[in-house]
Amino acid sequence: xxxxxxxxxxxxxxxxxxxxxxxxxxxxxxxxxxxxxxxxxxxxxxxxxxxxxxxxxxxxxxxxxxxxxxxxxxxxxxxxxxxxxxxxxxxxxxxxxxxxxxxxxxxxxxxxxxxxxxxxxxxxxxxxxxxxxxxxxxxxxxxxxxxxxxxxxxxxxxxxxxxxxxxxxxxxxxxxxxxxxxxxxxxxxxxxxxxxxxxxxxxxxxxxxxxxxxxxxxxxxxxxxxxxxxxxxxxxxxxxxxxxxxxxxxxxxxxxxxxxxxxxxxxxxxxxxxxxxxxxxxxxxxxxxxxxxxxxxxxxxxxxxxxxxxxxxxxxxxxxxxxxxxxxxxxxxxxxxxxxxxxxxxxxxxxxxxxxxxxxxxxxxxxxxxxxxxxxxxxxxxxxxxxxxxxxxxxxxxxxxxxxxxxxxxxxxxxxxxxxxxxxxxxxxxxxxxxxxxxxxxxxxxxxxxxxxxxxxxxxxxxxxxxxxxxxxxxxxxxxxxxxxxxxxxxxxxxxxxxxxxxxxxxxxxxxxxxxxxxxxxxxxxxxxxxxxxxxxxxxxxxxxxxxxxxxxxxxxxxxxxxxxxxxxxxxxxxxxxxxxxxxxxxxxxxxxxxxxxxxxxxxxxxxxxxxxxxxxxxxxxxxxxxxxxxxxxxxxxxxxxxxxxxxxxxxxxxxxxxxxxxxxxxxxxxxxxxxxxxxxxxxxxxxxxxxxxxxxxxxxxxxxxxxxxxxxxxxxxxxxxxxxxxxxxxxxxxxxxxxxxxxxxxxxxxxxxxxxxxxxxxxxxxxxxxxxxxxxxxxxxxxxxxxxxx
Amino acid sequence: xxxxxxxxxxxxxxxxxxxxxxxxxxxxxxxxxxxxxxxxxxxxxxxxxxxxxxxxxxxxxxxxxxxxxxxxxxxxxxxxxxxxxxxxxxxxxxxxxxxxxxxxxxxxxxxxxxxxxxxxxxxxxxxxxxxxxxxxxxxxxxxxxxxxxxxxxxxxx
Numbered sequence: 001x002x003x004x005x006x007x008x009x010x011x012x013x014x015x016x017x018x019x020x021x022x023x024x025x026x027x028x029x030x031x032x033x034x035x036x037x038x039x040x041x042x043x044x045x046x047x048x049x050x051x052x053x054x055x056x057x058x059x060x061x062x063x064x065x066x067x068x069x070x071x072x073x074x075x076x077x078x079x080x081x082x083x084x085x086x087x088x089x090x091x092x093x094x095x096x097x098x099x100x101x102x103x104x105x106x107x108x109x110x111x112x113x114x115x116x117x118x119x120x121x122x123x124x125x126x127x128x129x130x131x132x133x134x135x136x137x138x139x140x141x142x143x144x145x146x147x148x149x150x151x152x153x154x155x156x157x158x159x160x161x162x163x164x165x166x167x168x169x170x171x172x173x174x175x176x177x178x179x180x181x182x183x184x185x186x187x188x189x190x191x192x193x194x195x196x197x198x199x200x201x202x203x204x205x206x207x208x209x210x211x212x213x214x215x216x217x218x219x220x221x222x223x224x225x226x227x228x229x230x231x232x233x234x235x236x237x238x239x240x241x242x243x244x245x246x247x248x249x250x251x252x253x254x255x256x257x258x259x260x261x262x263x264x265x266x267x268x269x270x271x272x273x274x275x276x277x278x279x280x281x282x283x284x285x286x287x288x289x290x291x292x293x294x295x296x297x298x299x300x301x302x303x304x305x306x307x308x309x310x311x312x313x314x315x316x317x318x319x320x321x322x323x324x325x326x327x328x329x330x331x332x333x334x335x336x337x338x339x340x341x342x343x344x345x346x347x348x349x350x351x352x353x354x355x356x357x358x359x360x361x362x363x364x365x366x367x368x369x370x371x372x373x374x375x376x377x378x379x380x381x382x383x384x385x386x387x388x389x390x391x392x393x394x395x396x397x398x399x400x401x402x403x404x405x406x407x408x409x410x411x412x413x414x415x416x417x418x419x420x421x422x423x424x425x426x427x428x429x430x431x432x433x434x435x436x437x438x439x440x441x442x443x444x445x446x447x448x449x450x451x452x453x454x455x456x457x458x459x460x461x462x463x464x465x466x467x468x469x470x471x472x473x474x475x476x477x478x479x480x481x482x483x484x485x486x487x488x489x490x491x492x493x494x495x496x497x498x499x500x501x502x503x504x505x506x507x508x509x510x511x512x513x514x515x516x517x518x519x520x521x522x523x524x525x526x527x528x529x530x531x532x533x534x535x536x537x538x539x540x541x542x543x544x545x546x547x548x549x550x551x552x553x554x555x556x557x558x559x560x561x562x563x564x565x566x567x568x569x570x571x572x573x574x575x576x577x578x579x580x581x582x583x584x585x586x587x588x589x590x591x592x593x594x595x596x597x598x599x600x601x602x603x604x605x606x607x608x609x610x611x612x613x614x615x616x617x618x619x620x621x622x623x624x625x626x627x628x629x630x631x632x633x634x635x636x637x638x639x640x641x642x643x644x645x646x647x648x649x650x651x652x653x654x655x656x657x658x659x660x661x662x663x664x665x666x667x668x669x670x671x672x673x674x675x676x677x678x679x680x681x682x683x684x685x686x687x688x689x690x691x692x693x694x695x696x697x698x699x700x701x702x703x704x705x706x707x708x709x710x711x712x713x714x715x716x717x718x719x720x721x722x723x724x725x726x727x728x729x730x731x732x733x734x735x736x737x738x739x740x741x742x743x744x745x746x747x748x749x750x751x752x753x754x755x756x757x758x759x760x761x762x763x764x765x766x767x768x769x770x771x772x773x774x775x776x777x778x779x780x781x782x783x784x785x786x787x788x789x790x791x
Numbered sequence: 792x793x794x795x796x797x798x799x800x801x802x803x804x805x806x807x808x809x810x811x812x813x814x815x816x817x818x819x820x821x822x823x824x825x826x827x828x829x830x831x832x833x834x835x836x837x838x839x840x841x842x843x844x845x846x847x848x849x850x851x852x853x854x855x856x857x858x859x860x861x862x863x864x865x866x867x868x869x870x871x872x873x874x875x876x877x878x879x880x881x882x883x884x885x886x887x888x889x890x891x892x893x894x895x896x897x898x899x900x901x902x903x904x905x906x907x908x909x910x911x912x913x914x915x916x917x918x919x920x921x922x923x924x925x926x927x928x929x930x931x932x933x934x935x936x937x938x939x940x941x942x943x944x945x946x947x948x
Contacts, residue, residue, distance in 0.1 A: 010884065014883045018895075
């Protein structure tokens with residue numbers, strides 16, 4: 001059969017999805033099920049004096065009402081990734097808050113009723129006596145004298161102070177540079193918005209004294225660990241976690257949330273009734289994690305020829321009212337350590353305050369820290385280009401890390417011992433310039449300017465840290481991650497020759513059931529349809545860390561590769577026995593074991609699997625069955641890269657920005673399925689473009705989320721966008737045997753700055769050098785008209 | 792309670808419902824047809840789009856009682872005799888879905904679009920689907936899926 005790796009195959013998971021047969025969490029109905037609705041604080045900062053639920057309890061159909069005091073025996077949720085090497089003044093949510101709330105949307109009570117409608121009705125009958133406290137919502141203002149204090153253990157609302165790089169050397173570079181540009185910027189808060197909100201179903205068994213929790217999770221095994229060992233204080237094997245079909249996550253579904261604990265605890269209180277909680281979109285916006293939200297000042301130093309000599313960054317990262325599961329790790333490890341970008345900056349320093357504010361929790365959102373870093377670096381490059389009157393592509397070119405410098409350790413040890421694996425950055429830039437026909441485009445721009453039209457061309461040359469991560473690097477002694485970050489796989493070739501693969505990864509839109517099957521099928525020489533990939537249930541799959549950080553191809557699939565390789569070795573041994581040959585004389589190709597040079601007399605993998613399973617006649621000392629489990633800990637992260645070019649046109653009279661072209665040349669290493677890789681890039685690019693032009697989460701001074709619904713939050717729509725031009729270069733990663741770099745977050749990490757740089761380029765005639773996202777019509781119009789050059 | 796009779800995917804159902812029951816909850820919870828998804832409560836996302844008397848409507852902003860006497864088609868009723876509708880086929884062929892959550896609504900909206908415009912331009916497809924949100928695909932392959940279906944329904948391919 002044809003090689004399966006590299007084929008643009010249609011997805012195996014699609015038939016159930018396009019016919020409405022997939023079972024998402026809310027589609028699961030169980031006998032006796034009751035429905036929970038959570039009462040959430042309308043105040044951003046308040047003490048809870050008392051809660052009177054008696055009226056709600058007496059509403060017909062209400063099964064029970066519970067408040068935080070009912071779950072006082074449960075520990076607060078853990079913060080599993082605290083910033084490495086520094087003190088973290090951690091404060092985390094409880095299953096329901098007891099004494100105080102620090103953001104609108106914090107859960108304070110839950111109603112369980114015979115229907116969701118009755119549960120919602122009853123919420124209005126709960127009376128909470130709040131003592132309202134003063135509010136701060138801005139990451140930097142929270143640290144200033146006189147700001148309201150959120151937590152006793154976090155003076156000045158500082159959760160942690162972290163830095164990386166070499167401050168003294170960077171200061172020296174700034175002092176000695178030909179030019180230094182100082183810029184402040186905001187990387188605004190975003191609401192990730194997977195189309196499926198979160199939900200959970202808890203089922204307690206009074207007989208077995210154990211729990212089953214269905215949850216919309218990207219990492220069910222990790223949820224089991226965190227819920228049992230940290231929140232409930234019970235044996236891990238007393239909980240089974242299942243992620244059913246999950247409708248997107250973009251990071252938000254990595255984390256342990258109060259409601260997942262709540263449904264389990266409530267089911268126990270109700271003697272084992274299945275309890276379902278399903279989030280509304282409004283709840284999703286106030287109570288599920290947000291992303292980004294940095295207030296930053298940076299200085300970039302350069303020589304007159306465009307060579308950058310230093311980058312110094314000072315960031316206030318908003319972490320929200322309490323910490324989500326891995327919040328402090330995002331603006332530290334995943335941000336500061338990527339500030340060299342694709343460039344040989346000789347001196348880098350980054351200082352970060354992670355701060356508490358009276359806003360919703362902020363945690364990983366697609367890219368998670370890396371888009372913020374990449375945005376800053378690419379804005380810095382353009383500022384230098386503008387200052388020195390150089391072409392932005394040339395400033396990139398003179399600063400690129402050259403291909404012969406790999407493996408490359410970014411300067412000032414900002415990557416803390418790791419090295420970029422491989423890269424051909426100029427190759428991607430050149431290809432993008434050629435495809436976009438850069439020379440002509442600049443001529444077109446000049447002509448447009450002559451005609452009084454505003455056209456802009458924006459670049460983004462990016463690298464990302466993918467395939468997270470070597471456990472010894474990211475773990476507690478290094479970067480503060482409270483566990484390992486390897487991935488598991490189990491591969492079995494059953495008696496009938498059909499293959500079952502289990503993975504600790506979790507597919508929630510990535511198409512892993514297809515790509516992982518392609519790898520196993522390719523290596524075993526069987527049909528892709530003969531491989532079934534199972535995941536997302538802690539029953540029947542080995543522990544795994546789940547899907548995020550663009551790790552399921554570069555780590556999860558490599559675990560499968562390694563197991564298949566071991567199965568092939570065993571198949572060769574059994575096959576040799578069947579062929580009455582010496583094991584060292586046989587080879588395995590295209591699904592067959594044969595004596596080297598005699599492919600005509602071969603045993604197929606199916607024949608070998610049957611022999612291995614029935615075990616009537618195996619070589620002495622051979623265990624039955626073709627079955628192997630791998631725990632693959634990557635020796636390094638992987639580093640995809642590329643260059644994106646965006647072309648915009650701005651309507652002078654309205655400030656409206658239209659993306660005319662978006663061209664992406666990405667290098668994700670070897671591709672398993674180009675159709676799926678392109679799809680990941682399209683979606684990622686549009687999420688970054690959404691940040692650049694439209695999306696922003698806005699809290700008012702009282703801590704109310706003004707953009708709290710889909711009518712107020714500008715999620716990109718079909719008619720706002722052009723078709724996206726994608727192309728690629730291929731530089732295999734030497735980190736893993738498949739040469740994969742990963743593709744899940746690349747688009748988002750690359751795109752916001754390509755769009756913003758294009759807009760700033762278009763507005764250059766007005767002397768504009770920077771605008772903070774989102775670049776709405778109003779903001780652009782105001783910038784034109786306050787520039788002194790506007791009409 | 793109010794008695795309503797609704798034909799869903801060719802089968803007639805008579806049920807007593809609360810007057811406030813949303814049509815999408817009638818379809819999902821009363822009839823057990825869970826292919827139609829709920830993504831918001833403001834009628835913006837379009838995940839709950841169905842066909843009511845042949846026209847695309849967002850079933851989260853209709854009451855079940857408003858559907859009394861109507862004929863409804865949901866995603867479960869789109870394929871006939873096991874053959875996928877060309878729009879379903881287009882979404883599969885062109886990788887027009889990732890997480891799949893917006894997909895039933897997106898497919899139903901696309902069916903409606905192609906009923907009123909058999910040969911839409913890219914721009915017409917994008918505008919036709921502006922009431923349906925997708926967070927995974929950037930809409931690129933959704934546009935291609937609808938183009939595929941349009942061609943197929945006109946006898947091409």
